[in-house]
Amino acid sequence: MRVLISGGAGYIGSHTVVQVVAAGHDVVVVDDFSNAKPTVINRLEALTGTHIPVHAFDLTDRDKTERLFADERFDAVIHFAGLKAVGESVDKPLEYYENNLGSTFSLVRAMRRHGVGKLVFSSSATVYGDHAPVPYREDYEPLAAASPYGRTKVMIEHVLSDVAAADPGLKVALLRYFNPIGAHPSGTIGEDPQGIPNNLVPFIAQVAVGRREKLNVFGDDYPTADGTCERDYIHVEDLAAGHLAALTALEAAPAPVNVWNLGTGTGTSVLEMLHAFERAAGKEIPYEVVGRRAGDLPAYWADPTKAHEELGWRATRTVDDMCADTWRWQQGNPNGYPDA
Template sequence: MRVLVSGGAGYIGSHTVLKLIASGHDVVVVDDFSNSKPTVVGRLESLSGTHVPVHSFDLTDVDKTERLFAHEQIDAVVHFAGLKAVGESVTKPIEYYRNNIDSTLSLLAAMQRHGVHRLVFSSSATVYGENAPVPYSEDYEHLSSSSPYGQTKVMIERIMTDVAAASDGLRVALLRYFNPVGAHPSGQIGEDPQGIPNNLMPFIAQVAVGRREKLTVFGDDYPTADGTCERDYLHVEDLAAGHVAALEHLDDMVTPVRAFNLGTGTGTSVLAMLKAFERAVGRELPYEVGPRRAGDLAAFWADPSRANDELGWRAVKTIDDMCADTWRWQSANPQGFPDA
């Protein structure tokens, strides 16, 4: 298939581009580079050995989105593009709702006009909200989220479901994934957050490479094995493979719209992740325990059995794999991707 990857220069998008190419698909990328750098593209071409066409614009621009579909042959879309910082979304809700929802509406309208009927959406486990039983199951229906970012995912899932119900032939896979970490084994592409990292793994990596003084662990009195929060960490390479599996399963789905959890089904604590990263680096890393962060849940993880059974997909990489690959990327690129 010829696949349009929106946000294809971003962290998860770039790894998925490589997996799609390796699986025999042609890829076209659209990215406005608001949260990624154009230098990613050269590395994707080097690693894949092929040219990656890139259209640089914001999908909220309806006219440019229409022209893209008018001039490119597109068989399917994998939709990553959107603002994604949970904390920032709380302070800039209008910007998040406008960007994430308007870009999706623009994309869906262009797909409809040009007869593109296959869509894989980058959703999130945040749609389960604070009250869902653990492990999270796709059958849980009371979707909600405590952040505007998460609410945009809930709303977009609803929009896509409604559009599919009103369309003839649209097939949508909603991929609800947990905590992506790791990097490509080459060390050439990885997570490159702008500013202070919001997530645990890139923060630890920046401490290890000397960009941050120490890690702050937000609370050690949770009802978990070591008192720190537990999350379902998933290697980005496994996650990218999940997108390819979902894309190739679209035509065989039991319903036009189907949600799939992508996770390991196992929780890993903050301190366990820190210790695994220390093994990868070969030394202890400085940290301190601070107060709990508002809104943090003690522990959650996926029930990935639907993706295992229906997509033939499962996470295979370990926490040590995740840390070793992250360290290979961060140590080779201490300041992230170059600007030019």
């Protein structure tokens, strides 16, 4: 297949590019580089041994999106592009709705006009909201995300479901995933957050490499084994494999819309993750327990049974694998990707 990967220069997108190419498909990337650096593309070409065409523009631009589909033939789209910081979405809700919804409208409109019938969408476990029972299952309703970012994912899921129901030529995979961490085992691509990391493991990695003084642990009085929040962490390589499995499965999928959780089915606490990273780095990592952070749930994780049964996919890498690969990436790239 010839696959367009939107946001293909980003953290999850870049790892997915490598696996989709390795599976024998041709890949084209579209990315506006608002949350990624162009230098990742050279590394992707080195890892894959192939030229990867890149179109640098914002998918909310309908004319440029239409021109891309008019000029090139695609069999499928994997859609990662979008703004993704939960906290920032609370401060800038309109930007999040405009960008995440607008880019999807533009993309799907062009897909339909040019007969591209397969779409894998990067959704999120945040769609389940604060009241879903743990572990999260795909059939839970109603979806009630607690942030503007999460609500854009809920809205896009509804939009894609409605469009697929009305268009027999379109099949959609909605992938709800949990907390991606880790890096490519080569250490050449990994997570490069802009500014202060919003997520736990990149922050720990930056403390370990000396970019930050210490980790703040937000609360140790939750009803969990050690009092710190528990999350379902998944290696980005397993997550990329899940996108490839979903892409492959869409060909024969009987339903127009297919929803799969991509997670390990196991919760790992903040302190457990910290200690796993200490094992990987071979040193203690300073931390301080501070007050709880608004909106944090005590614990959640996936029920990944449906993906096991329908995709033949499962997460295989351990928390120690995730930390070792993150540390290899961070040591080799202490300041992330170079600017040029």
